[in-house]
Amino acid sequence: MPKYKLTISYDGSAYVGWQIQPNGTSIQGLLEEALSTLLKTQTRVIGAGRTDAGVHALRQAAHFVSEQECDTSLLLRSMNGMLPHDIRVLELELVLDTFHAQYSAGGKEYHYHLWLGPIVTPFVRLYRHQVTFPLDLELLRRAAQEFVGTHDFATFANLGSSVKTTVRNIKRIDVVEQEGGVRLEFEGNGFLYKMVRNIVGTLIEVASGKREWHEIRALLAAKDRRAGGIAAPARGLCLMHVKYENLECAKTHSPKL
Amino acid sequence: MPKYKLTISYDGSAYVGWQIQPNGTSIQGLLEEALSTLLKTQTRVIGAGRTDAGVHALRQAAHFVSEQECDTSLLLRSMNGMLPHDIRVLELELVLDTFHAQYSAGGKEYHYHLWLGPIVTPFVRLYRHQVTFPLDLELLRRAAQEFVGTHDFATFANLGSSVKTTVRNIKRIDVVEQEGGVRLEFEGNGFLYKMVRNIVGTLIEVASGKREWHEIRALLAAKDRRAGGIAAPARGLCLMHVKYENLECAKTHSPKL
Numbered sequence: 098m099p100k101y102k103l104t105i106s107y108d109g110s111a112y113v114g115w116q117i118q119p120n121g122t123s124i125q126g127l128l129e130e131a132l133s134t135l136l137k138t139q140t141r142v143i144g145a146g147r148t149d150a151g152v153h154a155l156r157q158a159a160h161f162v163s164e165q166e167c168d169t170s171l172l173l174r175s176m177n178g179m180l181p182h183d184i185r186v187l188e189l190e191l192v193l194d195t196f197h198a199q200y201s202a203g204g205k206e207y208h209y210h211l212w213l214g215p216i217v218t219p220f221v222r223l224y225r226h227q228v229t230f231p232l233d234l235e236l237l238r239r240a241a242q243e244f245v246g247t248h249d250f251a252t253f254a255n256l257g258s259s260v261k262t263t264v265r266n267i268k269r270i271d272v273v274e275q276e277g278g279v280r281l282e283f284e285g286n287g288f289l290y291k292m293v294r295n296i297v298g299t300l301i302e303v304a305s306g307k308r309e310w311h312e313i314r315a316l317l318a319a320k321d322r323r324a325g326g327i328a329a330p331a332r333g334l335c336l337m338h339v340k341y342e343n344l345e346c347a348k349t350h351s352p353k354l
Numbered sequence: 355m356p357k358y359k360l361t362i363s364y365d366g367s368a369y370v371g372w373q374i375q376p377n378g379t380s381i382q383g384l385l386e387e388a389l390s391t392l393l394k395t396q397t398r399v400i401g402a403g404r405t406d407a408g409v410h411a412l413r414q415a416a417h418f419v420s421e422q423e424c425d426t427s428l429l430l431r432s433m434n435g436m437l438p439h440d441i442r443v444l445e446l447e448l449v450l451d452t453f454h455a456q457y458s459a460g461g462k463e464y465h466y467h468l469w470l471g472p473i474v475t476p477f478v479r480l481y482r483h484q485v486t487f488p489l490d491l492e493l494l495r496r497a498a499q500e501f502v503g504t505h506d507f508a509t510f511a512n513l514g515s516s517v518k519t520t521v522r523n524i525k526r527i528d529v530v531e532q533e534g535g536v537r538l539e540f541e542g543n544g545f546l547y548k549m550v551r552n553i554v555g556t557l558i559e560v561a562s563g564k565r566e567w568h569e570i571r572a573l574l575a576a577k578d579r580r581a582g583g584i585a586a587p588a589r590g591l592c593l594m595h596v597k598y599e600n601l602e603c604a605k606t607h608s609p610k611l
Contacts, residue, residue: 108476153477182479215431219365219440220410220481 099166100196103128103142103159104188109331110223111183115147115157124148124184128159131179135172136163145198145339146205149291151331153224156187158339160198166191196341204268204340206284209297210333213278225277226297226333230305234272234279237304241270241281243313244296251320253296254289255328263289263320270296282337291328299326356423357453360385360399360416361445366588367480368440372404372414381405381441385416388436392429393420402455402596403462406548408588410481413444415596417455423448453598461525461597463541464550467590468558470535482534483590487562491529491536494561498527498538500570501553508577510553511546512585520546520577527553539594548585556583 105128113121117129125142132140145158173189180186195201212225213232244267251263267285274280281300283293299316302308308326316324362385370378374386382399389397402415430446437443452458469482470489501524508520524542531537538557540550556573559565565583573581 106476108479155475155477177473182474183476185473185476187473216434216442216444217439218412219363219442220412222365222439224477 098162098164100160100162100192100194101167101169102188102190102192102196102198103161103186105154105157105159106185106187107154107157108183108223109148109151109153111181112150114150114152115144115154121150124157125159127180127184128176128186131176132161134179135175136165136167138164143198145202146288146336148334148336149294149331152334152336153332154336156338157336158198158202158341160192160196198339201341202287202339203342204284204286205288206282206337206340207288207293208335208337209281209283209293209329210275210335211278211281211297211301218277221277223332224335226330228278228301228305232301232304233306234274234304236306236310237279237300238272240300240303240310240313241272243310243317245270248317249320250289250292250317252316252322252325253292253299255291255295255322260289265289265292294328294331294334295325297329297333301329302326355419355421357417357419357449357451358424358426359445359447359449359453359455360418360443362411362414362416363442363444364411364414365440365480366405366408366410368438369407371407371409372401372411381414382416384437384441385433385443388433389418391436392432393422393424395421400455402459403545403593405591405593406551406588409591409593410589411593413595414593415455415459415598417449417453455596458598459544459596460599461541461543462545463539463594463597464545465592465594466538466540466550466554466586467532467592468535468538468554475534478534480589481592483587485535485558485562489558489561490563491531491561493563493567494536494557495529497557497560497567497570498529500567500574502527505574506577507546507549507574509573509579509582510549510556512548512552512579517546522546522549551585551588551591552579552582554586554590558586559583 107124113123115124117123117126128142140161142159142161148154169189173186176186210225212227217225217227247266249264254263265285265287269284271282272279303310364381370380372381374380374383385399397418399416399418405411426446430443433443467482469484474482474484504523506521511520522542522544526541528539529536560567
């Protein structure tokens with residue numbers, strides 16, 4: 098049965114998160130509803146990973162299996178016709194049977210946006226976390242480097258997902274100045290539940306003088322969530338993209354029927 | 355009695371417009387409510403001009419008169435504490451008695467944002483008008499130039515405001531390419547009710563081949579709203595700023611009490 102990859106962009110403000118939950122509307126739920134209606138059969142959508150309530154995505158990835166070959170261009174337009182405007186399917190492509198949105202993912206990039214001025218512009222209010230006390234950006238940069246590399250991130254992972262290991266590799270954390278504040282760019286092979294927000298929370302503590310940057314090594318060594326800082330709010334976080342190695346080669350083409 | 359100038363930014367999506375109206379929540383209404391509560395007396399807020407339901411403002415201007423001298427920095431913060439996050443007071447300053455937000459205004463700048471791609475990114479969905487048919491940008495630019503200069507804009511003004519004259523001067527209309535489409539920058543000494551949206555509607559008709567650019571001169575000469583094109587939607591429009599000549603000189607300083 099043909100398998101399709103979805104690339105989806107969403108403003109997470111109105112949702113309980115990516116994953117279907119009993120307590121509200123989820124992005125996964127709306128995608129499954131649209132696809133099940135259009136394909137006339139119950140269709141499951143598997144995401145590259147879940148994002149929490151209020152977290153956004155520029156390019157989330159997912160896959161689904163269809164009983165029949167689809168007209169991808171028509172299906173994409175039909176899905177966008179059914180979905181609310183804060184969720185858009187950007188791409189829909191046929192992939193090899195071996196593709197899996199979660200297991201084939203080679204890495205992810207997240208951006209966390211901090212607003213450092215006194216007044217948040219209305220137009221970005223849903224996409225920035227405002228910090229009203231002064232932050233030392235040099236300390237922020239220094240502290241961020243402590244997280245780069247391969248570490249056991251148990252201190253920075255909330256319970257809520259069953260994972261084999263809490264060891265992850267963070268390739269880079271860049272602190273980039275932008276209008277109104279800074280953007281923290283996280284790139285890594287994978288992130289645990291609430292890991293980016295927990296790290297950002299700790300970085301804010303360091304940059305505001307509540308913690309020393311050299312304590313971070315001990316925090317990581319503790320492997321205890323209770324040792325870590327509080328999570329930064331969801332609104333500042335955006336999943337930028339999910340990386341798949343050799344996806345181009347894996348892509349198959351529609352046979353002419 | 356001391357007079358104050360407000361600079362206000364708002365996302366107009368949730369409002370019936372700038373002006374107080376019986377049928378819903380207005381930006382002017384919320385500002386008056388906040389000021390009246392904080393100053394403990396009914397306070398009127400006079401805007402530089404009204405913006406329609408769904409129209410946004412980066413820097414709208416307004417003024418109010420207070421019975422007593424205010425601590426501007428404290429008042430600004432208190433107002434923002436009471437207002438919803440889609441309305442922010444950016445500046446609050448003491449001005450001369452002679453200042454009037456509407457009558458002292460020397461000019462305004464509006465931007466109209468067109469999205470020309472097939473899928474509008476969720477993050478700008480409230481600030482773009484999507485055009486799904488092809489537009490000829492050269493025709494758009496050519497047609498825009500027909501509106502530049504001093505003209506009687508009666509054809510492009512909706513009823514709804516009592517004005518002495520429908521003659522206005524448009525200093526420039528620039529068509530600037532940006533992510534996902536183009537931005538039409540309008541600068542002029544003043545704009546009539548729905549004038550920018552009516553002009554944009556006509557420009558879209560020309561750029562999509564429904565009208566010829568050289569018809570515009572006759573449309574202006576007709577001085578009849580029925581001759582003009584339909585208004586482009588509110589969501590694409592943003593009041594960028596209101597210009598005041600010599601405001602710096604007019605500004606007074608708090609006397610030490």
